[in-house]
Amino acid sequence: MTHAYEYPRAALAVDCVVFGLDEADLKVLLIQRKLPPYQHAWALPGGFVRLDETLDEAAQRELREEAGVDDVYLEQLYTFSALSRDPRERVITVAYYALAKLSDHRIRSATDTLGVGWFALDDLPKLAFDHEQIVIRAHERLRGKVRYAPVGFELLPPRFSLTQLQRLYEIILGTELDKRNFRKKILSMDLLVETDEVEQGVRHRAARLYRFDRRKYERLLKQGFELSI
Amino acid sequence: MTHAYEYPRAALAVDCVVFGLDEADLKVLLIQRKLPPYQHAWALPGGFVRLDETLDEAAQRELREEAGVDDVYLEQLYTFSALSRDPRERVITVAYYALAKLSDHRIRSATDTLGVGWFALDDLPKLAFDHEQIVIRAHERLRGKVRYAPVGFELLPPRFSLTQLQRLYEIILGTELDKRNFRKKILSMDLLVETDEVEQGVRHRAARLYRFDRRKYERLLKQGFELSI
DNA sequence: CCAAAAGTGTTCGCGGTACACCCATGC
DNA sequence: GCATGGGTGTACCGCGAACACTTTTGG
Numbered sequence: 001m002t003h004a005y006e007y008p009r010a011a012l013a014v015d016c017v018v019f020g021l022d023e024a025d026l027k028v029l030l031i032q033r034k035l036p037p038y039q040h041a042w043a044l045p046g047g048f049v050r051l052d053e054t055l056d057e058a059a060q061r062e063l064r065e066e067a068g069v070d071d072v073y074l075e076q077l078y079t080f081s082a083l084s085r086d087p088r089e090r091v092i093t094v095a096y097y098a099l100a101k102l103s104d105h106r107i108r109s110a111t112d113t114l115g116v117g118w119f120a121l122d123d124l125p126k127l128a129f130d131h132e133q134i135v136i137r138a139h140e141r142l143r144g145k146v147r148y149a150p151v152g153f154e155l156l157p158p159r160f161s162l163t164q165l166q167r168l169y170e171i172i173l174g175t176e177l178d179k180r181n182f183r184k185k186i187l188s189m190d191l192l193v194e195t196d197e198v199e200q201g202v203r204h205r206a207a208r209l210y211r212f213d214r215r216k217y218e219r220l221l222k223q224g225f226e227l228s229i
Numbered sequence: 230m231t232h233a234y235e236y237p238r239a240a241l242a243v244d245c246v247v248f249g250l251d252e253a254d255l256k257v258l259l260i261q262r263k264l265p266p267y268q269h270a271w272a273l274p275g276g277f278v279r280l281d282e283t284l285d286e287a288a289q290r291e292l293r294e295e296a297g298v299d300d301v302y303l304e305q306l307y308t309f310s311a312l313s314r315d316p317r318e319r320v321i322t323v324a325y326y327a328l329a330k331l332s333d334h335r336i337r338s339a340t341d342t343l344g345v346g347w348f349a350l351d352d353l354p355k356l357a358f359d360h361e362q363i364v365i366r367a368h369e370r371l372r373g374k375v376r377y378a379p380v381g382f383e384l385l386p387p388r389f390s391l392t393q394l395q396r397l398y399e400i401i402l403g404t405e406l407d408k409r410n411f412r413k414k415i416l417s418m419d420l421l422v423e424t425d426e427v428e429q430g431v432r433h434r435a436a437r438l439y440r441f442d443r444r445k446y447e448r449l450l451k452q453g454f455e456l457s458i
Numbered sequence: 459c460c461a462a463a464a465g466t467g468t469t470c471g472c473g474g475t476a477c478a479c480c481c482a483t484g485c
Numbered sequence: 486g487c488a489t490g491g492g493t494g495t496a497c498c499g500c501g502a503a504c505a506c507t508t509t510t511g512g
Binding site: 012048055081083 | 236237239241277279280281282284305310311312319321
Binding site: 163179 | 489491493
């Protein structure tokens with residue numbers, strides 16, 4: 001038997017919502033489409049899945065090829081299947097979201113795109129296909145996840161100040177947090193290690209830098225510890 | 230243009246983990262395969278997606294056709310894409326999980342299955358394909374979700390006793406709960422309405438029955454209320 | 459009257475929250 | 486010396502946790 005199923009098949013794609021964080025905003029990486037449909041419109045990086053790769057691999061490949069993004073935290077989000085989400089034909093897309101350290105990425109445009117850019121989440125251009133919905137879903141997931149899993153660190157450099165970390169939570173959760181309470185809580189979890197470095201190039205007192213102790217977190221996880229912000 | 234993409238395509242399927250709850254156990258609905266591969270093995274209900282239906286529709290249709298299950302809470306879980314998860318050819322499957330009221334369902338077997346049955350989650354037979362992994366993932370999701378969303382009620386009859394509800398949480402979370410604390414907490418949320426009915430046919434004091442006030446829950450949600458068990 | 463489960467309150471300790479001032483540094 | 490953000494402690498309150506006995510009902 002060569003085919004389990006001989007009916008016409010939908011095409012299968014992946015699309016990625018790559019988040020990045022700067023001083024003030026959560027940003028999303030978009031590419032500008034070179035070809036129809038939605039020619040010249042901004043869209044999520046993504047493309048069709050090949051027969052010899054898993055979905056995770058397809059997502060990573062597309063990020064690399066289309067945006068020059070590599071080595072990011074990547075997680076499957078949801079599979080979108082509305083009947084006419086692609087005007088050409090039936091295309092079902094498995095959406096992923098990724099967390100990138102903005103500073104890391106010399107993002108670049110690829111051959112089948114016009115450009116690549118970071119856009120503030122609350123000021124996105126009009127997007128191709130159902131990509132706006134996908135971004136909304138990704139944001140919801142990130143908001144939920146950041147509270148009980150240590151994913152926020154993926155958006156920060158390896159060494160960061162407590163103020164940076166607090167701002168991360170404030171931006172993602174959309175709430176203000178009390179500085180003293182935040183520090184007490186975060187430090188009491190005992191998952192941050194104080195380094196001997198301080199912030200550079202600021203014109204006020206430099207903040208101490210910390211790093212996240214992933215090993216310790218994994219150890220605590222196995223003992224039933226549950227992170228919660 | 231008829232095709233966005235002319236390369237060979239993976240087949241796309243859906244598979245459903247249907248949970249049900251009895252006095253003592255969380256159960257999963259399985260069907261016995263009539264045809265190869267994995268002939269006679271137990272498997273999740275599921276099948277290939279048609280071009281004219283969304284994934285949600287495909288999942289509902291398969292549940293109806295293969296197991297006679299209708300009108301259940303259904304939620305997309307994860308898309309599985311390991312290269313040789315199906316020995317015939319490349320098949321990617323979108324997994325769903327469903328919550329059914331055990332009493333409701335006169336489950337029945339369909340023409341391309343040998344039988345249908347409920348199996349205790351911690352005593353499953355060997356399953357076809359990667360279905361065991363899918364079940365594990367579904368269970369994790371249910372455990373997580375039940376604590377901050379009112380999905381447990383989907384497993385209970387419309388009117389239930391507090392003891393039934395407590396047992397539900399104990400079974401899903403795998404922990405014992407204190408009766409007095411549980412009642413205090415649940416009732417303080419003010420989401421259960423006391424009915425004037427009591428349990429029938431027990432040979433001890435009959436428990437009062439409650440129902441979940443979904444309207445009120447939706448109203449509170451909009452006001453920023455967050456359920457938490 | 460006996461077995462079985464329903465139903466009910468109080469105490470204690472911890473963790474969340476509210477809140478304001480001094481300190482270090484660069485310019 | 487001034488502007489800017491870094492860094493710190495305490496008091497209060499509410500919620501979760503621990504814990505045992507009486508009541509109701511059917512058989």
